[in-house]
Every structure is written in structure tokens, then in C-alpha cells.
Amino acid sequence: MAYQISEDCISCGACEAECPIGCISEGDGKYEIAAADCIECGACASVCPVGAPALAE
Known part of the structure; x- marks a missing residue:
């Protein structure tokens, strides 16, 4: 399973900058x-101010 970004995303870009790959x-x-x-x-999830990234189900 991979992380997915939910509709809660506020397009701040914090996750993009944190992703090691x-x-x-x-x-x-x-x-x-x-x-x-x-x-x-989980690097993206750890920096997101609104908790938008989460593991896909």
C-alpha cells in the first residue's frame, strides 16, 4: 500500500519537499x-499541517 493525499490537502507543498524519492x-x-x-x-504525513497523506486502504 502506498500513501495517498486526501481532499483535505491545502496545496502548501510541505509534503513534496519532504519526499526522499x-x-x-x-x-x-x-x-x-x-x-x-x-x-x-511516512515523511509526507509527518510534515503535513492538515494530515492529508495517509496509507491507502
């Missing part, structure tokens, strides 16, 4: 994570 990019209205590349490290 660069699999987060700005999408249409929110940031997106390339699920195939995500290593599930």
Missing part, C-alpha cells in the same frame, strides 16, 4: 503521490 507532485487542486513509486516512509 520525489514521488509527490502538484496536481489539480491538491498534491498527488505516484503510488507505484511510494516507499511508505
Whole structure:
């Protein structure tokens, strides 16, 4: 399972800067994570001010 960014995203970019492999990019209205590349490290979730990144179910 990879992390996903929910609709709670405020497009601040904190997660993109924190991702060690660069699999987060700005999408249409929110940031997106390339699920195939995500290593599930949780770095994005630890810096998000609104808790938008979470492990996919």
C-alpha cells in the first residue's frame, strides 16, 4: 500500500519537499503521490499541517 493525499490537502507543498524519492507532485487542486513509486516512509504525513497523506486502504 502506498500513501495517498486526501481532499483535505491545502496545496502548501510541505509534503513534496519532504519526499526522499520525489514521488509527490502538484496536481489539480491538491498534491498527488505516484503510488507505484511510494516507499511508505511516512515523511509526507509527518510534515503535513492538515494530515492529508495517509496509507491507502
